[in-house]
Amino acid sequence: MNENTTTALVELKQLSKHFGEGATRVDALRDVSLTIHAREVVGLLGPSGSGKSTLLNAIGCILEPDSGWMRLDGDVVYDNRWLRRDLRRLRLEKIGFIFQKHNLLPFLNCTDNVAIVLTLAGWPKKAAVERARELLAYLQVDHRMEAMPGQLSGGEAQRVAIARALANRPRIILADEPTAALDSERAGRVMDLLHKVAIEQDAAIIAVTHDEKILGRLDRIYRMVDGRLTDQEDDG
Numbered sequence: 001m002n003e004n005t006t007t008a009l010v011e012l013k014q015l016s017k018h019f020g021e022g023a024t025r026v027d028a029l030r031d032v033s034l035t036i037h038a039r040e041v042v043g044l045l046g047p048s049g050s051g052k053s054t055l056l057n058a059i060g061c062i063l064e065p066d067s068g069w070m071r072l073d074g075d076v077v078y079d080n081r082w083l084r085r086d087l088r089r090l091r092l093e094k095i096g097f098i099f100q101k102h103n104l105l106p107f108l109n110c111t112d113n114v115a116i117v118l119t120l121a122g123w124p125k126k127a128a129v130e131r132a133r134e135l136l137a138y139l140q141v142d143h144r145m146e147a148m149p150g151q152l153s154g155g156e157a158q159r160v161a162i163a164r165a166l167a168n169r170p171r172i173i174l175a176d177e178p179t180a181a182l183d184s185e186r187a188g189r190v191m192d193l194l195h196k197v198a199i200e201q202d203a204a205i206i207a208v209t210h211d212e213k214i215l216g217r218l219d220r221i222y223r224m225v226d227g228r229l230t231d232q233e234d235d236g
């Protein structure tokens with residue numbers, strides 16, 4: 001970590017979450033504590049069912065933990081309960097999501113798939129479209145601006161999904177298997193892009209991954225087992 005990466009963007013202390021009760025109880029998060037700084041691209045690894053998605057969803061304020069403490073981009077948002085009433089706005093302000101299946105809306109072209117995030121946040125349509133075009137150019141998919149999601153290659157769709165996640169300039173970007181569907185070369189390019197975004201936007205990126213190809217491209221790796229974080233590893 002260099003001296004410019006000191007701003008803590010994601011801070012968790014003893015975050016816990018269970019599902020079910022009695023014999024069916026699952027402790028999906030057990031006292032998870034971690035700190036992730038601006039300009040870091042961090043990987044979250046672990047076997048199926050170990051709690052990775054639960055952790056990503058808790059950080060994304062989609063899922064309410066049972067207990068613990070969470071500060072996002074300097075604001076304490078959870079202290080044994082949500083401290084912000086408008087979680088949707090919180091998400092729009094602070095968080096960008098990149099989903100494995102892209103989640104692009106099939107009936108909107110690429111520009112509108114990005115612009116819609118901004119119009120939902122209250123931007124005028126014209127400004128939203130301009131920003132969407134700018135982002136698609138930044139991600140080098142501007143030649144596909146008018147294409148519908150069904151017409152895109154896997155790599156192109158992933159870049160449009162990343163453009164959408166960046167639209168509101170979030171400082172925390174959560175990615176679920178961002179390279180799973182891509183060959184090594186495209187996966188490498190997506191990783192280059194995520195590093196570029198982390199540096200240029202002073203953002204923290206947390207990627208759930210099973211993808212061995214990209215392990216060397218992560219600044220740090222956290223491993224989860226049975227809802228617990230095991231020791232973090234620096235990249236090799």
Ligand SMILES: Nc1ncnc2c1ncn2[C@@H]1O[C@H](COP(=O)(O)OP(=O)(O)OP(=O)(O)O)[C@@H](O)[C@H]1O
Pocket residue numbers: 019020026027028046047048049050051052053054055
């Ligand atoms: N909504 C839910 N209701 C009940 N149990 C759940 C729910 N969500 C997750 N779980 C359970 O919590 C545990 C952690 O699940 P989670 O999806 O976080 O794991 P994961 O590490 O992301 O797995 P995968 O790699 O398969 O996506 C699992 O045992 C899962 O069955």
